[in-house]
Amino acid sequence: MRSEPHPIRNFTTPPTAVELAALAEKALRAIPAHLAQHVQNAAIMVEEMPDDATLAELEIESPWDLTGLYRGIPLIGRSIQDIARPPDIIVLYRQPILLEWIETEENLFRLVRNVLIHEIAHHFGFSDEEIDRLERDPG
Secondary structure (H helix, E strand, C coil), X not given: CCCCCCCCCCCCCCCCHHHHHHHHHHHHHCCCHHHHCCCXXXXXXXXXXXXXXXXXXHCCCCHHHCCEXXXXXXXXXXXXXXXXXXXXEEEEEHHHHHHHHHHHCCCHHHHHHHHXXXXXXXXXXXXXXXXXXXXXXXX
16 A cells, blocks of 8 residues: 555544545545546545435435445546536445444445445446455555
8 A cells, every 4th residue: 555644544433524535535545556547537525325316226225235436437438529528426425334334343444445446446347356356455
């Protein structure tokens, strides 16, 4: 893992949405380079919970089952002739992430990093086995 200029805070209480977004920005810089190069301009948003429309679109019954979502056009679907389009967005759902953090006692930085990797990798068509390998490999 690349060294950070400032140490990553170990949270003992639930972070605010702003703190989680800052942690996600650091985590995004710590994902494997071959994934990071494809999401350099992606924005990270933190929302408390997924909305009903998102859950219906993804056919997910419980909002607690969705920790993140990548919204954007995959690189293979883009063209230099494209008209302006909105930026890609990675949405992190704060409450489901915090529930997983509490239930698993996973390091919050690692958990957020894995959510980011998972969403980016699915967006680019990686298999679940490939995603598992990426989540275990820190660099």
